[in-house]
Structures are given as structure tokens and as C-alpha cells.
Amino acid sequence: MMNAHKKNKQMDSILTEGNGEIIHDDILANELREAHGPKGAPQGDPIMQVRDLHVSFATEAGVCRAVRGVNFDLWRGRTLGIVGESGSGKSVTALSLIGLLDDNAKVEGSIRMNGVELIGRSDEEMSTIRGENIAMVFQDPLSALTPMFTIGDQIAESLLTHHPDMPKDKVHDRCVELLGLVGIPQPEERLKSFPHEFSGGMRQRVMIAIAIANEPDVIIADEPTTALDVTIQAQILEVLAKAQKETGAAVVLITHDLGVVAGAADDILVMYAGRPVERASIDDLFEKPSMPYTMGLLGAVPKPHVAANQRLVPIQGNPPSLVDIPSGCPFSPRCPLATPECSLEEPNLEPVDDSQGHLASCRRLKEIVDKDLKYTDVFPIPDAVRPQWAEMPRDQRPVTLDVEHLVKHFPLKGGGMFRRTVGKVAAVDDVTFSIRQGETLALVGESGSGKSTTLMEIMNLMKPEAGRITVLGHDLAEIKNRAERKELRKDLQIIFQDPMSSLDPRMPIYDVLAEPLRAQHWNKDDINHRVGELMELVGLNPDYVDRFPSQFSGGQRQRISIARALATDPKVLLLDEPIASLDVSIQAGVINLLEDLQAKLKISYLFVAHDLAVIRHISDRVAVMYLGQVVELGETQEVFTHPRHPYTKALLSAIPVPDPKIERTRSRIILSGDMPSPAENFAGCRFASRCPIKPTLSEEQRKMCESKRPVLTGDELNDTQFACHFPLDVDEAAF
């Protein structure tokens, strides 16, 4: 590989053509006033200037105008957060900076670096600055590295592409240095590893190492942590901050997660339907959101750090199609403040507070500023449906689902002709919880913790490998025949994560909803009646039953999934990450729907999720899982405020809070390394290898952690149960 690089000598960098000339205009002047952030106002000249950027794609449906008039400047050492939902044009903006858009993209406007115009450059010309002056970290680390080459080769490639004459030993030393910088242990040895030998978090570290190899001036991070677990996300954000410090680069952080930008960005650009709708320094944006969409976005996210005492405020409707953008303000169809005039003309960014450079685009901006409207004024908080049965204390309600010491092992097959079993993967190893009627229990854990396996074991309705599952008083081990199992299945339904793939695309909605009823041998009239009833129950127009799933949006499709699950009037609903694939503004609507349904129908929810903010909002009780074991079980409120297990505490501290001021003052517990493989054999505590408490213990206590497996127990300090020999005190606050 090495030789190939030398042969391909690159042309000279196009940046040498420039003279560092800066466009001094109102946009720049405005940005220079943005001072309400951790770093104050920007200093000096910007490194990159984007003016009136437009990107459109020719698609079969018509011209898709993905980006329509984006302006911003980037300064070295500062982070610009671009926030928006899917289809807002944030990723397209990022890719146009680095020139990696598809060939059918039409890019107009101006992107200048060192006074050199980048738009209209050929692939060869752009390649002289890609990786050298501007680098990118992508969303999915699992597919972003070439599986056939070693990590070392891939980092070296970014060095050698721009510095073909770099001697071999220097390249090697730099690669080792880079891997060390991004926190990969034993960098020297890991250079020879292949990507598949690394976990997702480690691969994202490698991606960052590749991005900073040539000390670029601009690093674009496109949803860099979206595909990662929350504790790994915290690690990666820290590495990214370190990389920025090390290189002094300007960072563009693109995300849909307001918590992530709150902790990492200096300035924020909110995008909607391809246009910037609000821009401000980080503190201004979170304190005084002025565009109704921004307000709605902030109101729609559940807050992990405060108790859920009020409902979320969903934004009605869906983002517009970029092929057919409505006239006037694209947000007006969803905006509670909208008047007929809003659909006449699209508003531009106008100053909210001139002295702070805070801009927002709304026709009624003056009104919002003058009356100092908060999001609670714009989006009135809907009243919660109070369940009539809520008066009954929890312990008097019947238990609907009871799981005790559930175990599920998968055999590990060896290679060779006979595929002998050489070990086992303890996917679920000691899971205990119980749910009462009308209650929501959340099962929390990172990927690989065994959440989904637990759900599947329950859905199987078979005798578990070990332990006991009791559904509505029926012990699954005692179910004798299929008829009994079928009868029970009616009362136990599941909703999956991805509403795109969990609905048959060739089945009209009527059939989707009727199928579970047919399986229970309902007659035609009853089914007809029930389908209409279900559609109304989940807030969809019953006339739409003859449409196909592809004609609905993601949020609507998830409502259909919910309706399907509710068809047989179940008593227990298992929800496997039901809102993880939905946009923030859509999530809130589905969460509210689930809450209403529970109040109306008295269903029990077993809610599996990795988003702790959502869990705090929706659940009554929570079970925290680590490597197949429930390590903490208790009231949500209590677990979130007084975690007893060190893992719970680390998990809570890793959640980014959508409030920049809190984010800046919080200290994070960054867990070292990744979750060990469940195929390993653990004599003692499964968390011991990463436990932040263990090093503080005495020699004898540590031995206990390593040799004796903790089981769920409680103590007199609070009602929570935990699987830890040395639990935390209750005065340890998580936030």
C-alpha cells in the first residue's frame, strides 16, 4: 500500500492560491457579537466563510432543495453546532463544505477558505485540502473504516496522501501518537489490528485519529455519537474536545441531540427545511429561544435531570417535503403562532438581540421579543389524562408480569467440521423485576446488556432456561399446550423499534390491524368495528385504513404499530426502543400517546430504551441492566436522584443534559474501556473491571468484588434494590 501513495503525488494545495482575504459583511459582524458562551465572542479572522449556500438534488420526484441559504463563519478553536431534525439539510451542508456530495448535487453560493472559493472545484482540486485542511468524522463508525486494511494502514494513508515523502518511521511514530491521543490503549500493538477487532466506540476514536492526523483547520463531525451508547458517547465527546484542543481546529458539530450541543458547542445554528431559522451563542439559544420551532424543539425533549412533572409538548405535524416546500414560512403549518400571513412570504433571519448577535426568522419575531414569549406561552402544555385507577396504591394492584432470576445462554460454536460448543454467551444472566397493572417499568442498559433478549424470552412464552416468568399469574413453565399459549399471547403484545421495517410494506393498514384479530378468530364485523376504533385510539384518521405503510410518516407508522399491538386488548405491552428512530419533535407525540393509552386502558408497559431522559419521563420504575444482569431496580425518581449502583451513577452522569449551564458545571464519570464480552466467564461482579469505586476499596474488599457475584439486595437507606457489595450512599446526587 505504501508504495502506491508515493506514486500518486498530489497537485499543490489550492489554498496556496489565496491571500487570506476575509469577507467583512453584516453576517460576520453579527457573529462577532455572539458572546454568551463558554469562550466569549469570537476573536480574529474566521478560517472558513459560508455565504448563501444552496444545494439541490435532481430526484425522480422533482428538484429536492436540501439547503436554501445558509451563512456562517468558522473560527479556529470554536465549535459551531448545527441542530435540526432529519431532512433539515444539516448533513448536506456539512458534506458540501468538504466537497463530498453526490454528483447530482447542484451547489451554489460561496464557501471560502483562506480567501479561496471552494465551490465549483473539481474532485482532484478538493482532494488537495480534504484531510489536510478540512477533515470529517462520520456517523456510523462500524461502516466508516475499510474492513480489509489495518487501523495503522488507514491512519498512515491520511498522512501519506498529503505527505508522500514522509519517512516510514515518522509515519509509524505519528500513528502511534495519534492512537494514544484518542485514548486507545497499547497503540503500538493495535496499529496492526483490523477494524472488526474494535468496538464501535474504539472505531470512532480511530476515525477521530484519522481526522486529526494532519492537524486540519476544520473538523466536521456529523452526528459522531448518534450510533453509540451513552457512556461511549461521553467518551467520544471528550476525545473530540481533546482533539480540538490539540489541533486548534474549528469544529462543526452536527446533531439532532440538544444535549450533545449544550455541552460541546459555542454557537448554534438551528436548521429547518434547509434554512437556518435561528442562530445565537449557546446560552442565548437555550435561555431565550425565539423562533417557535426552536422553542418547540426544546420543549419536546424530555429532561433527564428534572423529575417529569409535566407533559412533553409535541410539535404537531411533520416537516415538509424538500421537493415541495410550501410557500411562506415552512414551519407555519406546524406553528401554533401561525397566522394566514405566515404562508405568504418566507421570513429572513432578523436580530432578536442586536447586541448579542442573536438572530431568528419569524414574521412575528417582534411580538415574541416584545412580549418575551417563552415556549410555554407558545406551546401550551397539554393536560395529562388522570387515570381513575391511579388512586389505588401500587401494592394493591395485581402483578401482571413477574420475572425472577431469568437466564438465557447462547452456545458458542467452534469452527471445524463438527461445530462443537466451545463456550456460552450469557446474554441474560439473572434478570429480576415485576410490573403491576397500569405501571411502566423501564429496562435500561447499553447495547449488549441483554434487554432485547429478555423481551424475546418473555415473548416466547416458553419455559425459560432457568428462573421463572409469570405472565398474568400464569407461570410459563406450566403452560402445557399451544391453545393456552395462544390465549396468553392475546394479552401480551410487542412494539418494535423501527416502524419502517416492522410493518409489511405490501399490506394495507386495515390488514395490518386485522391480522392479530383474525389470528384470534374474530368475525368480520367485529374486526371492521375494532379497526376503526383502533385508528381513532392512536389519533389517526380511520379513513386511511386502505393506505399502505409507505404513505405514512415515521411517527404515524409507529402509531400504527401501537394500534396493531393494542388490537387484541392486551394487558401487558412490551416496547422495544419504540421511539429511538423518531425525530425529537415526533417522539414527544408518541410518548404522550403512550401515556394516554396507559391511563385509558390500564395497560402495563415494559419499556426498553437506551435514552435515559425518555425513561425518566415515562417510567414509574426502572431496572438497570449490565451484561445480562439487573444491577439496580427501583422507583425511577429514586434511582435517578440517588443511584446506589456505581454503574447506574456512571450511566446517569454520561447523559448529556440539554442545558449548557448545567452541562458546563457537571463532572462526568467516564467509564474506562468498553463493556466486556458476555462470553467471558465472571466469577465475581460483572462490572468490576470498569468500576470507578473499586480502586478506592481496600485489598480485601476488592477481592470480594472479584470473587463473589453480587445479587439484588436492598438496605434501610432507601427502597431501591442493587447488585453491589459496596453500594453508594443515598446522598450521592447524580446530576
Added chain:
Amino acid sequence: MLKFIAKRAANYVVMLYVAISFTYFMASAFMTPRSNYESRTPRPPQASIERTLDLANINDHTSVFVRYWHWLTNIVTKWDWGLSPSLESVNKALAPRILASTELVTLSTVLSIVLGVALGIYTAQRQYHWQDRLFSTLATFFLVIPSAVLALMIVLIAITVNDAAGFRIFYVTGLSSYSGDNLLLRFGDFLQHIILPTISLTLLGMVSYHLTQRTYLLDEMHADYVRTARSKGLTRKQAIRRHALRASLIPTGVNVAFSIASVFTGAVITESIFAINGLGRYFITAINNNDINASVAIAAFGGACTLVGALLADIFSAWLDPRIKMS
């Protein structure tokens, strides 16, 4: 690495043995060489029929297990694959035909792989451009045209060229007609014979490599890691060459390896039109003549080719993709 290959090879030898034995029993059950003699007019005396069948070890009055054991011992101890119903040695008949087939298919196979894969790579990089459209249309044409028609067209064109030139540039039958000792002339003569069937087989063979390689590369070209490579500063072409191409060659390599057997025995039509005594025609004749031993021998050769191909495919994939473990 060596251990891996040895292990795989051992596996394949066992598989091959089972497959060939199975073929032997099947062929013995379905083919009736006795009828070759009984239907003759005048009918040969019964004793002579029995003696001939016994000599060839294909007499259905003998237990098939006894025949099988006899056949197997001869192969293992003397590498003797038996006799045809007319008491000719299968070994002697097979060897020149394998040679002829090898001469016929080697060049065209190599050419169709190289040209097909190259064309696939070229057109994938120019997806939807006129070059891609042109070659895809041509590929579809060669995909649907029957090989006999194509071969005959080539023969007709060659004859026209010969007539126009006034002397014989292309031979349209056989593999050689020179009988002298001059090596250079001999080789020239061979080229004059081989060129037409090679063109015919190459055109037919490269089409599938072209179309599949194009698809494989298009899949890989849009992979995230190619975008990563470009973000490092590689141009699109460099990124495709260094990152996407390698992964896209794995399925092609497997295709090539598994097509070896069919290349040898599948050129029946081309062999017939160019009057070449290759394996394909021999296979058909053997089946028509109820020639149990020859059929099994050809099947064994095909099986061996397939398994050698499979072994090559294993090694090739493992070499290209480190995720495939060699242990």
C-alpha cells in the same frame, strides 16, 4: 495458512470421493450398456455379450458392489478408470480430450475474466454515462444470443474475410492441421485454429463477469468507507481503486473459481461447431453410448475442478479479507 489449506483439501478429498462413488452407483443404475449389444443386428451371441460386458466391468448381472470394488481398486492401484462398452480405455480417450479442452478454454477463460472484470470496473465508475449504457446494451445482446448462433456468425464472418483475403487466415474447424516439426509454424497454425473459438467463448464468458463485477463495485463504491477514504484526501478514483475494488473482487473470485468445471464441460456447442474433440462432446457421447466408466471419469474430473476452484476461492477470499480467519 498451510494447515488451513491442508485441512480444507482433506475435507474436499473426502467430499470428492463420496460424490464420485455416488455418481458411479447412479450411472450403473441408469445406464444399460447391455442394450448397446442386444439391439445390434445381427445380435451377437449371448456368451460374447456377457464376456465383453464382464471385461469392461459393466455387466449388470454382477453385483454392483463387486463391480464398484473392482473399479475402485483399479483406480487406486493402477489409476485405471476402466473401459468403455466397446472395450476402449477411458484413460486413453480422456487424456487427449482434456488436453484439447484445456487448449480451447484456457485462453478464452483468462480473457473473459480479465476483459469482463475490467469492463465491469470501467462501467461502474461511469454509471449512467454513455459508455456504461453502450457496454450494458452490448452485454445484454451477448447474454441473450444463443452460443450456436454467435459461433456460426463468427464462422461466416471469418469465411468472408478468408475469401476477401484470397487465402486462409482463419481455420474454422479443428485445433491443428500442420504436421511438420517447425515449432514456430506449429504455433502459428494453432493460433489460426484457436482464434475463432476463443473469440466466441470469450464474448459469451465475459458478459457475466462484466455485469456482476459492475454490480459488486457499485455496491462497494457507495460504502461509507469509500467516503472516509475520500475525506482523507484521496480522489474519487483513488478511493475506489484502493478501497472499494478489493472488496468487490471477492465475490467475482468465488464465481471464477466455481465456474472452472463448467468451463471444461460446458463448451459443447462451441466444440461441435468448430469440430473440436473436447470434453463437452465426449461427455455427451459417453452418456449416449451408455458408457458408465467414461461418464463417471468425466464427472470426477469436473468434481475435482470444482473443488480445486473452491480451494482457490477460499484462499483468494482469505487473502483479500482479513476477517476470514485462516485457522
